[in-house]
Amino acid sequence: MYNMPDKKGHFGPYGGVFASETLIYALTELKNAYEHYRNDPEFDKEWRDELKHYVGRPSPIYWCRRLSEVTGGAQIYLKREDLNHTGAHKINNTMGQALLARRMGKKRVIAETGAGQHGVATATVAARYGMKCCVYMGAEDIERQAPNVTRMKLLGAEVRPVTTGSGTLKDALNEAMRDWVTNVDDTFYIIGTVAGPAPYPEMVRNFNAIVSEECLTQFPELTGGDPDYIVAAVGGGSNAIGAFYHYIDRPNVKLIGVEAAGLGLLSGKHCASIECGKPGVLHGNRTYLLQDKDGQITPAYSISAGLDYPGVGPEHSYLADIGRAEYVGITDDEAMDAFQKLCHIEGIIPALESSHALAYALKLAPTLPKDKKILVNLSGRGDKDLGIVTKYLKAHEGEEK
């Protein structure tokens, strides 16, 4: 039986806790509280009730009959995380962490956000439970992601601009850590993906594992068996690990994580941490990172802001090393092509992140017979991406594919 991480939060040589003495106190308090409540049936029941009545779970699985026919080969199915309240999988986790914060008596939550999606999901649950909410966001990102800044403010959150470093996600993360250490008595830090020091990668995974838990019964109901492939986009890796988790012990189900290859894996402009990175330490854990030969973190790039992170959750590094999951790259152009196909052929506007997973399924399907089944985790809806899409289409007008 797959049983990761170990007691200290290690996934083989990855994960763990690389943190200053001052952070250890906050992390230990969190770890003890999580260990207690994860085994508390009342906590679990409250979380499931909220997922059902507030988030709208279970999300359906949908068979893309027309898209499969046009593509040829295997059948393509979508797990519709885009239909959740706030439009993505991220609320599965922020809901869980907010409930934990309440049980711990914390009155204030903080978060860091890059594209703004995790900030919105955090501001949403903070409003839902009447907690104060402060979101750290790079000054550069505040400009690029204006609609999500408006959303967070409407939901009652304070958005604090971070101007240190490059004014993006990794700088916002450092500021949030600083805030947490200073205000740990009343503050809970909600991390948005399966990264950071232990216990975050395990805790965030377990909250998102509701996705594969639902698939275990939904997929056989629909098709009579398990999927042959599960494909999901990997930024930090929370939607992917959520979709993989309950299938890790079923070797017949192949697991594929799709990293953003940006302008191409050879261009240097991508965020394929597993395919092109090397192990190192960032944000409190050991994992594959994009770095230069001196070990400096190199900037990540993708057309999809939610995949734009120079690292990856440590559990994915482990699954890659042991060969249980395979990691592949999809470029901006391939993702945009898949995005348009889903719009035109199925009437679904996907997030650009999710379009990376779909694009790989569209490559894989024609290589397989008709009776094989590919389940794509459609992590979010694309309304937030319309500005980027419009710009891209304008720049590429009239081009031959």
Ligand SMILES: *Cc1c(COP(=O)(O)O)cnc(C)c1O
């Ligand atoms: C944030 C986001 C992602 C990437 O984050 P993961 O932790 O890798 O899941 C993917 N899809 C959507 C829709 C997102 O908002």
